[in-house]
Amino acid sequence: MSPGDRRLLPVHAPRGVGMLRGSQSFPDAARTALADTQLRRNLGHATATIRAKRAAVVGEVADWEELREAGRSIKADTMARLDDLLIQLEERVVAAGGVVHWARDADEANSIVTRLVRAAGADEVVKVKSMATQEIGLNEALADAGIAAYETDLAELIIQLSGDRPSHILVPAIHKNRAEIRALFARTLPGVDPDLTDDPRELAAAARSHLRRRFLSAKVAVSGANFGVAETGTLAVVESEGNGRMCLTLPRTLITVMGIEKVVPTFRDLEVFLQLLPRSSTGERMNPYTSLWTGVHAGDGPEAFHLVLLDNGRTAVLSDEVGRETLHCIRCSACLNVCPVYERTGGHAYGSVYPGPIGAILSPQLTGVEDNASLPYASTLCGACYDVCPVKIDIPSILVHLRAEHVEAQRRERRVPTPEAILMAAAAWTLADPGRWQNAQTAIRAGRALGRRRDKDAGRIRALPGPLAAWTAARDAPRPPAETFRQWWARTRGGAS
Amino acid sequence: MSSRDVVLARIRSALGPVAPVPTVRAYRRDSDLDEVAVVERFAERVDDYRATVHRADPGGVAATIAAILVAAGARSVVVPEGFPERWLAALGDDVAVACDGGDLPTDELDRAAAVVTGCAIAIAETGTIVLDGSADQGRRAITLVPDHHVCVVAADRIVATVPEAIALLDPTRPLTMISGPSATSDIELDRVEGVHGPRTLDVVIVGA
Amino acid sequence: MNRGSSVALFVTCLADTLFPDVGRATVAVLERLGCQVVFPPSQTCCGQAHVNTGYQRDALPLVRNFVATFERYDAVVAPSGSCVGSVRHQHAIVAERAGDNALAERARAVASRTFELSEYLVDRLGVTDVGATYPHTVTYHPTCHSLRMLGVGDKPLTLLRNVRGLTLLALPAAEECCGFGGTFAMKNVDTSTAMLADKIGDVLATGAEVCAASDSSCLMHIGGGLSRLRTGVRTVHLAEILAATDGAA
Incomplete structure (x- = not known):
């Protein structure tokens, strides 16, 4: 490829637009979240509830592992011929009366949607909850163009009314409890009943009446898509409240923004994903509503349908053979609910619209690992995410891979190695040779001096020096023994091997 | 160069040469349940969503529908143009029936107390009804805007599994899969029935 | 039953240095069950901490040393799930990333014979009662x-x-x-x-x-x-x- 063709190479999602980069590193942002006891209580309760629900409905599916394998293989097949499938999807959507737009990045997608809304003569849109449009910062771009975007999913409405950021893929307001939501509605919803209680039933009813007029009068709706079927041009939106059906059915113009990885080859593939997604996501056998539409249906639903196919860094993810399977994600959020890190820090600490384990691998790949360098380290590699992933994304292995990518990027970009890199290189040099390692063990044994010999603290070190002080901030360290294992072996079995 | 060409070129350069990936489909397509058990399973799973299940033989459908609407105090009901007239025969004179041929204004749908439709397919394992816009189901808006949906499901339309249902559906039609009344778990992950879609769902199983 | 087997102990760098009792106990259990335990002295560390922190290139000599040390044995046993996990799931990846496919092959072969202690006892030796007494x-x-x-x-x-x-x-x-x-x-x-x-x-x-x-x-x-x-x-x-x-x- 000639240098002039550089724009044909995959590129990361641009800076300065959208919600993929946080302003703080994960450990710093996590510290703030960990100090918020109300937040930790809310999260602990919510994640425990959804974990139990998921486990129950997954447990009753005898062929769950076969479904996961099918999901994994369909997605791997999809990625291997993504170009052909997108072309096919485009053909079928156009043949069914839709219009297809291609967006290289967030800026282009935002300007396409803005132009389409204006062309429809609207200055407001109703929105179905969509990760892709949050990722690209569509609401902010529309606002800059004088177009009001109204979120209609209950949780998204809560987030929008409070000027907050979403903290979960499925339940963006998971960090708020009913009392906080009641107070918010009482303050922000015009004409709300002053006797509104914090019963979730009443809060949902308040949202219903607040949005009713808006649904019935909206001219333009914007949605994402859970799946786009190449074979038929069919789009799918999976939801619970009916706000999705309202947006997909009532306005005259429908604009759907879909990441290019959401395509699936055949209509039949939905039989796999419509089993995997609801059980993994909300912990239901099936979500209340799934809408499937193909282009424009005469006399039923919108008269104009636009599909915006979004890259925004996805081709960069695709270009990494190890990280590629991150694009298999169907956004169920099961990995968030089982993650011991997410459960304690919540979603905001991840800085991106994609939190939790999937966010820790997706965001750095979309932006380039150096723009989200602390995220691959935001995991103990406990593997709970991999176990529940409905499409078997090996999240721990990809985390380890991205850590290596980060270290290598640092090595390339820095003249002077980081202190950590020096330490790691020294440790590796020592451990690569048994003789050097034995000398080092002798040095470590000198650490015995730090521990008490007698009294109740015998055998424990309560404060370590230098970088190891982080360890003893909350934990004691063991006092090195008088004799290493290999010394004991040599002394007692000398020469036995 | 168009964005389309750029994105497609990026994909090709990202992939490089790739081997085809075989798709593995070792999952179940059907179930061991016999026809009676399939209907039972469907009724049980619909009930789990806090929808109400009614059973009727073909001669009793009209009376069942009438009883549901009376119990709900519904005075105005929408039906799609192709809905069997005989199933409305038991409605009292005080119930206004609006027949939608695609022309009822949304505001009128909003004022209607209920909608009564048929369904294309139902899925037992997930307690799902699927509408495909056929004449007895009508356009999507009529089963969405009214707050109460009564859906008549012929027992022979009930299949056991999701794969069996997908095989019978026509992707060129607008499809809506409905599993219970509209719901949300957005507040503390407590499931609450009834947000924007119909807050009440009655399913009438006919025959078997 | 597979008693009288010869087992190479991979004690792990952590147990070797800070928790030698764990190594001694592993030897005691295996010997009580009739195994011949050897301790290859050239062993050091599996490299897990390096790999998991992103220093795969630095881990390469550790992988090489592990493979060279243990590839001559029929069974390798370690009293650590995570070190065995690293051997089984990471060593070949580290070698491949460095472009050393021959090492990756050898690493896979050693990995297939490397066991965590409870796996070895139950799966290989077929023992579920090791004859221990521990009144706690x-x-x-x-x-x-x-x-x-x-x-x-x-x-x-x-x-x-x-x-x-x-x-x-x-x-x-x-x-x-x-x-x-x-x-x-x-x-x-x-x-x-x-x-x-x-x-x-x-x-x-x-x-x-x-x-x-x-x-x-x-x-x-x-x-x-x-x-x-x-x-x-x-x-x-x-x-x-x-x-x-x-x-x-």
């Missing part, structure tokens, strides 16, 4: 890598249930990570500590005298917290319990 109340933390990377299932619990005098107390939320995670414990010290606090709460809720596990690293973390809080609960490696015949350990 014990709760068992299954550790993430044993559980999910290796899939050892309830093998450690089966072994513990057959120890005379031992009362096994179920650990609430047992399968949840303790928050160690190697350098995670340093890089994300606040989150790590929050996870540790919950794990300690669960351990204390059992009322057990001893918290056991099959990984010295997790035990060092949990034990460090239990000690800091002066709870009086001890951490003991599974191997030490299985080696005990008179209630000592």
Whole structure:
């Protein structure tokens, strides 16, 4: 490829637009979240509830592992011929009366949607909850163009009314409890009943009446898509409240923004994903509503349908053979609910619209690992995410891979190695040779001096020096023994091997 | 160069040469349940969503529908143009029936107390009804805007599994899969029935 | 039954240096069951901490040393789920990333013969009662890598249930990570500590005298917290319990 063709190479999602980069590193942002006891209580309760629900409905599916394998293989097949499938999807959507737009990045997608809304003569849109449009910062771009975007999913409405950021893929307001939501509605919803209680039933009813007029009068709706079927041009939106059906059915113009990885080859593939997604996501056998539409249906639903196919860094993810399977994600959020890190820090600490384990691998790949360098380290590699992933994304292995990518990027970009890199290189040099390692063990044994010999603290070190002080901030360290294992072996079995 | 060409070129350069990936489909397509058990399973799973299940033989459908609407105090009901007239025969004179041929204004749908439709397919394992816009189901808006949906499901339309249902559906039609009344778990992950879609769902199983 | 087998002990760098009793106990259990245990002295470290922190290039000589040290043995046993996990799932990747496919092949071959202690006892030796006596109340933390990377299932619990005098107390939320995670414990010290606090709460809720596990690293973390809080609960490696015949350990 000639240098002039550089724009044909995959590129990361641009800076300065959208919600993929946080302003703080994960450990710093996590510290703030960990100090918020109300937040930790809310999260602990919510994640425990959804974990139990998921486990129950997954447990009753005898062929769950076969479904996961099918999901994994369909997605791997999809990625291997993504170009052909997108072309096919485009053909079928156009043949069914839709219009297809291609967006290289967030800026282009935002300007396409803005132009389409204006062309429809609207200055407001109703929105179905969509990760892709949050990722690209569509609401902010529309606002800059004088177009009001109204979120209609209950949780998204809560987030929008409070000027907050979403903290979960499925339940963006998971960090708020009913009392906080009641107070918010009482303050922000015009004409709300002053006797509104914090019963979730009443809060949902308040949202219903607040949005009713808006649904019935909206001219333009914007949605994402859970799946786009190449074979038929069919789009799918999976939801619970009916706000999705309202947006997909009532306005005259429908604009759907879909990441290019959401395509699936055949209509039949939905039989796999419509089993995997609801059980993994909300912990239901099936979500209340799934809408499937193909282009424009005469006399039923919108008269104009636009599909915006979004890259925004996805081709960069695709270009990494190890990280590629991150694009298999169907956004169920099961990995968030089982993650011991997410459960304690919540979603905001991840800085991106994609939190939790999937966010820790997706965001750095979309932006380039150096723009989200602390995220691959935001995991103990406990593997709970991999176990529940409905499409078997090996999240721990990809985390380890991205850590290596980060270290290598640092090595390339820095003249002077980081202190950590020096330490790691020294440790590796020592451990690569048994003789050097034995000398080092002798040095470590000198650490015995730090521990008490007698009294109740015998055998424990309560404060370590230098970088190891982080360890003893909350934990004691063991006092090195008088004799290493290999010394004991040599002394007692000398020469036995 | 168009964005389309750029994105497609990026994909090709990202992939490089790739081997085809075989798709593995070792999952179940059907179930061991016999026809009676399939209907039972469907009724049980619909009930789990806090929808109400009614059973009727073909001669009793009209009376069942009438009883549901009376119990709900519904005075105005929408039906799609192709809905069997005989199933409305038991409605009292005080119930206004609006027949939608695609022309009822949304505001009128909003004022209607209920909608009564048929369904294309139902899925037992997930307690799902699927509408495909056929004449007895009508356009999507009529089963969405009214707050109460009564859906008549012929027992022979009930299949056991999701794969069996997908095989019978026509992707060129607008499809809506409905599993219970509209719901949300957005507040503390407590499931609450009834947000924007119909807050009440009655399913009438006919025959078997 | 496969008694009289020859076994190479991979003691792990951590047990070698800080927890030699774990190595001694592993030897004692294997020898009691009739194994011939050898300790190849050229062994050092599996390189897991390097790999998991992103230093795969630095880990390469460690992988090379591990493979060269252990490839001549029919069976390699280590008292650590995470080190065996690294050998089994990471060594070949490190070699491949460095472009050394021959090393990757050799690493895969060694990995297929490398076992965590409870796997070796139950699967290879076919033993579930190792003849131990340990008159204490014990709760068992299954550790993430044993559980999910290796899939050892309830093998450690089966072994513990057959120890005379031992009362096994179920650990609430047992399968949840303790928050160690190697350098995670340093890089994300606040989150790590929050996870540790919950794990300690669960351990204390059992009322057990001893918290056991099959990984010295997790035990060092949990034990460090239990000690800091002066709870009086001890951490003991599974191997030490299985080696005990008179209630000592």
